[in-house]
Amino acid sequence: MTSYSIETTSLQKMYGSKLAVEDLTLQVPHGEIFGFLGPNGAGKSTSVKMLLGLVQATRGSARVLAHPPGAADAARRIGFLPEHFRFHEWLQAHELLDLHGRLYGMSAAARRRRVPEVLELVGLAEHARRQLSGFSKGMLQRIGLAQALINEPELVFLDEPTSALDPFGRMLVRNIIRDLKARGTTVFLNSHLLGEVEATCDRVAFIKTGRVIQTMRLDEGHTQITVEFRAAGVSADLLAALENMTGHAVRQAAPVPPGVNGSYPQHYELQLTDEALLPQIAQQALQCGAQLYALTPRRMSLEERFLEIVGKEDSGQ
Numbered sequence: 224m225t226s227y228s229i230e231t232t233s234l235q236k237m238y239g240s241k242l243a244v245e246d247l248t249l250q251v252p253h254g255e256i257f258g259f260l261g262p263n264g265a266g267k268s269t270s271v272k273m274l275l276g277l278v279q280a281t282r283g284s285a286r287v288l289a290h291p292p293g294a295a296d297a298a299r300r301i302g303f304l305p306e307h308f309r310f311h312e313w314l315q316a317h318e319l320l321d322l323h324g325r326l327y328g329m330s331a332a333a334r335r336r337r338v339p340e341v342l343e344l345v346g347l348a349e350h351a352r353r354q355l356s357g358f359s360k361g362m363l364q365r366i367g368l369a370q371a372l373i374n375e376p377e378l379v380f381l382d383e384p385t386s387a388l389d390p391f392g393r394m395l396v397r398n399i400i401r402d403l404k405a406r407g408t409t410v411f412l413n414s415h416l417l418g419e420v421e422a423t424c425d426r427v428a429f430i431k432t433g434r435v436i437q438t439m440r441l442d443e444g445h446t447q448i449t450v451e452f453r454a455a456g457v458s459a460d461l462l463a464a465l466e467n468m469t470g471h472a473v474r475q476a477a478p479v480p481p482g483v484n485g486s487y488p489q490h491y492e493l494q495l496t497d498e499a500l501l502p503q504i505a506q507q508a509l510q511c512g513a514q515l516y517a518l519t520p521r522r523m524s525l526e527e528r529f530l531e532i533v534g535k536e537d538s539g540q
């Protein structure tokens with residue numbers, strides 16, 4: 224058995240002469256919470272539809288749960304929350320979920336057990352017998368999420384799952400994703416909401432026209448930390464030692480005002496991947512005779528990364 228839930232090679236999608244996805248190559252291991260990031264129109268939804276077999280790729284190949292996209296054997300083990308979830312508004316919440324359970328081939332007994340469970344999970348238990356026509360946008364997104372999980376999927380695609388949700392709803396989705404992770408479910412999360420992704424994903428891919436520009440791990444020990452370092456009496460030896468320790472160039476964050484002497488604290492930025500270096504940096508500064516005013520770690524937000532990566536790509540073209 225392959226260790227990937229999703230593998231693609233050079234997937235491409237043209238809508239007529241319009242290029243939506245240029246060249247998508249990626250692997251998502253089993254059990255990973257994978258964030259698929261990109262600005263509007265980057266080809267995220269189209270990519271997901273190709274992986275589900277809802278849209279035919281123009282070129283390239285893909286395996287999803289070791290099957291070609293759309294294969295019935297895999298479809299039973301996959302959940303999908305579409306970006307624009309369409310539903311039968313005359314149905315009550317529990318009826319919609321029961322219907323989707325039936326579409327997945329679940330037995331009546333399994334549906335009777337699972338429908339109340341997913342309603343509870345998305346916080347709609349008391350609305351089970353309400354008609355969907357009376358649901359708010361946020362409630363519809365929740366029912367869509369319940370629908371995506373009805374069959375206890377091994378792999379779930381969530382396309383912008385929080386776009387209509389308030390902060391409570393977002394927190395709920397975050398908790399559901401964590402819970403899925405604990406069960407070993409693979410989650411493919413499309414989002415342009417970077418804060419969401421940052422809080423839940425193990426790894427992200429930044430995409431543009433369906434091409435992966437960069438992938439990045441977000442789980443422990445892989446995040447880059449920017450450290451504000453302010454000290455007086457910083458010698459060239461100290462700077463060299465810091466660059467050696469961190470493996471990155473030390474950047475002077477603010478120019479030294481004219482006319483100040485060596486006792487004026489200067490501001491630098493260091494880049495680290497391991498917090499454990501912080502005490503060593505403090506010690507090194509002391510050893511080199513500097514007076515330390517600040518040593519403040521700051522994780523680079525995904526938003527900053529995103530702007531940096533996508534911005535660089537833009538200016539390079």
Ligand SMILES: Nc1ncnc2c1ncn2[C@@H]1O[C@H](COP(=O)(O)OP(=O)(O)O)[C@@H](O)[C@H]1O
Binds near residue numbers: 238242244263269
């Ligand atoms: N059915 C379609 N017909 C023609 N163009 C489409 C269709 N669906 C999407 N596109 C175009 O393909 C590009 C990628 O769209 P989409 O996959 O929805 O991006 P995202 O989900 O990242 O916002 C966009 O330029 C969009 O206008």
Ligand SMILES: [Mg+2]
Binds near residue numbers: 306
């Ligand atoms: Mg989309």
